[in-house]
Amino acid sequence: MDDVARALEIAASLGVEGIRAEALPGGNQNHVVRVRSVDDDIVVRFARAPERSGDPFDVEAWCLRATARSGVRTSDLVARGRLEGLSYLVASYVPGEPAAPEDLQGWEAIGEFTSALRGISTRDAPDALFSRFGRDLDAAWEQHLVYNLASLEPDDPLISLGVYPRSRRCELRDVVVSVSTRKLPQGVIHGDAAHRNLLRDGGIYTVIDWGAASVGPVMWGDLERIFRWHRLGDKESPVSDAAWECVLEGAGLSRTEAEPVVRDLAAVHALDVVRWAIDIRPDRLDEIVADSRDVLAAMIFTPERSRS
Template identity: 40%
Template sequence: MDDDVRAQSVLGAVLRDLGASWSDVEPLTGGSVNHTVRVRRSAGADVVVRIPVDPLRVDEYPVEAWASAAAERAGITVARVLRHGRHGGTPFLVAEYVEPDPRPITEPWRQLGAAARAIGTIALVGAPPSLYSRFGTDPATAWRAHVAYNVRSLDGADPLLQAGAYTSASSLREVFEPLGARAFEHGLAHGDLAPRNLLSRGPDATPVVIDWGAAEVGPTPWTDARRVYAWTHLDGEVSGSEFDAFTAAAGLDGPGDRRMLRAMTALHLVDVTRWARERRPDRYREYVEACRRGLRRLGLSD
């Protein structure tokens, strides 16, 4: 089935359940992972409906529902998830609609860095298994196993080396090994802390943190900071001053912290490429090229 037709079919079913019609639907912009619409309701508050663009994408909505609810219990302002499920095998999510204040958020990157620190303190009691890596639900043990797995995989027979994802196994080993030796704090990470996921409630109010579908457990606030590091140093989407504001508010502005974030970014590039080879062969070449480019920009590949 064509992806647009699939999404239309799912949205139609959700609209029927909501007692709404197609005339009540307003497309929302800003994301590439989900089809996102606002549904205006005469009876009841407006809601947002999201449906994944990629039909093979793992259902992230149970994670989003748990993480956003846990964040709200911890005092973080969120858009509540009202319902999630599947229609014809395709996931969907319904959340409350928050009308953004037209006035801009003051110092958004500082707000995001502070959010990263707060999110890392959220209790993980009752967290769904999918928040954790394949190495188990003890975060510190799982992190060390994650690093060790990637270090062991770096050898002359590594398919990623043969494919050109990286050029020197020994150089990457030297970068990765200290990550397994360091004693990090571990906890929840939002996974996509960017201004697009902050909704303004006015200049004097704490903004709403939305879109928790990429949440995961890992070193904190390092996991969220690693994403911002990549947007700054690999993609050029975030300026140096914005990155500095984030890391200062997150408490990661020490002399060795950028070196650690560089190493984590390199580890992530290699690890997700290995994941793509095993789980998404249709996108493997895309990940190989992204890994090659990223490591080159980090100065870790020819």
């Protein structure tokens, strides 16, 4: 059964007799199909890979409900369930087109959106949203940093993998310590706050796709990823200098306030994700090592930072 036929089957199980259905672009992990009837206009999502079919979409469903309560514009949750063992999520269709990379007003809206996430409580969030360090967000963040600091030992396997040279180990320890001294509020992070996940309908912007949501330094985690795209010239998520300025304006920050924080957070992420790959995804290790090496070169091992 193809993805459109399966989406129609899911819709029918919910009482929506689709008279028109079309696959939508942009779903890397899930099939995304718009289904329309006389009374309904919905988007049905389910996993592309059979091994992901057990994913119950708990995090995405919770994020849709939580952000709606907070006033952030996103799609409405219609249903989450299973059909013949296949997990699915159904949301309302949001009119509009993905914002263009050069849409500066859209980037400002993303900055405003990441800042607004600070108002979301995680009290009733599913366990899948949280890291391995538990539901206490402040304690989990502290343990995350303690783990990454303790891992920067002389025999760190990241050195032999070429993620960073041994001569820079103490410098990276200083970065992790610097992050630990910052009082960063913890909360929900969208995880993929890119132009392609922002729909524009006239002057109205709506954020979609919560598949990468997690917890961490709220707004800072999203800003760090956007800055990474900017500094590394990411082709899938291009962020110009003007776009980055607009993101910061929307978040109510200046470059001098934001960039020291996001540079250090990017370094911690670059180290941590390699350790994750070693333990969980060795099939992706080479790719992640190369990416992390680039991040550290762009964020930490720079002439201007060495002079500061």
